[in-house]
Amino acid sequence: MAQQPPHRSANPTRRAHAARASVTMSDVARLAGVSPITVSRVLNHPERVSPGVRERVHGAIGKTGYVPNLLAGGLRSSKSRLIAAIVPTIESPAFLQVVQGLTHKLDEAGYQLMLGQSGYTQSREDALVQAIVGRRPDGIVLTGILHSDACRKLLQASGIPVVETWDLTPTPIDMAIGFSHEKVGAAVCEYFHRNGRRRPVLITGGDDRALRRAQGFMEAAQRLGLRHDALAGVPLRQLETPTSLQTGREGFAELWRRYPDLDAVFCSSDQAALGVLTEAQAQGIAVPERVAVVGLGDLPFAASLHPALTTVRIDGYAMGCQAAQYLLDRLAGRPAVAGAVDIGFSIIQRQSG
């Protein structure tokens, strides 16, 4: 299928990087017959400049193709109009929703988002934070509350507003918005119990938050006396993070083999739950009659599945919007939140369980 390009680049100029022909504010000023600072004002405080001059300057900008150097401006004003966010991975739609919320809200306010992926490891997060702080963003959004000491110190010393997301903590670096993962686990376990399920199993990712949900589930199970006949606890299959359709499918196949009496599955993501649904369908196991399946996230596809997926709704988009808002409030000098804010969750009952 490979095909060679029919023509070469139509671009005639020899492209040395960062061609030093770059137009500066002074060039524009000269052409408009004003001083550079006036050009700056036209761009940043147009109301402080007379309409006539404003127009002349805009004309000059158009003619020269001037694009302000935000590095220079940022250096001088210590305002970069840049917000940085670190997520474990954007391959997980759950984090993606937060990113979308952030993007949307920040974009409205004229800020840009710079995204980093930590891949769930602390060393990588540390490196990212260092690189990010070096660019002096106006704010930073973090995922989770587990950060190295060095990272916390660095962030606090930088004086940059920080929002931690996806979790709650009595000791945030600065601000925080999230929910209790233990409570999610407990709530789903109680939900199963209410619906008459007595032998649940867990399919979970191996990251900190997923494991705390599992823990909350187990504790509730113990309290409610749910257990497999041969087992003191709830069978748990821990998978790589992030969990996928594939891992969910395999995980369920394995659990079903070992515990053929299981009657409910709580998955740590909707993707894994889709995997369970797929495997159940392939094996002819009736959902929800024989096995109840509950996911986590309420991703867009959850409602469209067959059977439609019962899941724990986490409003990632709202979390992203909120996080952005906290940052924007702080930057605008408005009173911002203190401590951690609980965004909550809810169980969306559909057909699968």
Next chain:
Amino acid sequence: MAQQPPHRSANPTRRAHAARASVTMSDVARLAGVSPITVSRVLNHPERVSPGVRERVHGAIGKTGYVPNLLAGGLRSSKSRLIAAIVPTIESPAFLQVVQGLTHKLDEAGYQLMLGQSGYTQSREDALVQAIVGRRPDGIVLTGILHSDACRKLLQASGIPVVETWDLTPTPIDMAIGFSHEKVGAAVCEYFHRNGRRRPVLITGGDDRALRRAQGFMEAAQRLGLRHDALAGVPLRQLETPTSLQTGREGFAELWRRYPDLDAVFCSSDQAALGVLTEAQAQGIAVPERVAVVGLGDLPFAASLHPALTTVRIDGYAMGCQAAQYLLDRLAGRPAVAGAVDIGFSIIQRQSG
């Protein structure tokens, strides 16, 4: 579920934004008993500094918690170690793979990626490009080859290396890597024909590239004499972009109602194909016996579906890696590609069609 924070922030300092207590290179230099330029050299060209001094400087950096200001460095050196990319949306896993490829490759080389989402509209892309060029990145990655004139001019004038992805063109802005969407459409149509399918339909997104695939498909259909009894062409259901499980499911339900004799569906994404599979299962329509289903992208879940999804494999990750490599080559002064490079595609035959 809401819960108030039990404590307030543990952070004792009053956080005025960008606390001007920021440690600079001079502070480090003073503490280490050297001049600022020596600190700079320890950071950027350690081999040009004697080991003793190097160690002293590192010590001072550790003690002060100094984080170099990349804005200042970038301003002076015109090297930002920043690459910007614009994709229509990161909600589409296909683009996400490109982003992952870029991230991976750039990260290795010590570059950071700044991501923008154009939402498939040109005006939004123009605004993004403007904001991006303002930050003077060392390179820019674009999705597609359809850009406004203003955008092309701006980019060319900026002298920043540019790679366009996902498509081929004889007149790239600078460099390009992609594949022929027309050929994808034609190839799938021929594939259906070889397998004895005679009444195919299309479920497609409304973006430029998807429509060109549809066009390639239709032309091939005409050549091969494929048509519905009552129809001159191939029935096409155009959906919002990006297509989702939900839209795919509805689209298929609609087509099935109107053309009950259809025997093959080509979807413009694997998500839409999953929607078709879901609807077929819900209605008890046998796949592939009654209807063949082919997706696009070969996303990770495609192979794990039941039935496993036949799809057009586009190696987005490789495309991202390549794009990054072209940029890095150019930045390192190595001879870089000229014109557009075809990354090709292939049809992965599985169970669904």
Next chain:
DNA sequence: ATGAAAGCGCTAACAG
């Protein structure tokens, strides 16, 4: 191997 001087492009602070 190390340092001094100069200035990247812009905007804060202060005039006028």
Next chain:
DNA sequence: CTGTTAGCGCTTTCAT
């Protein structure tokens, strides 16, 4: 409303 002066923090260039 407009301009002058100074300098953000760093690295280039040229000395030593």
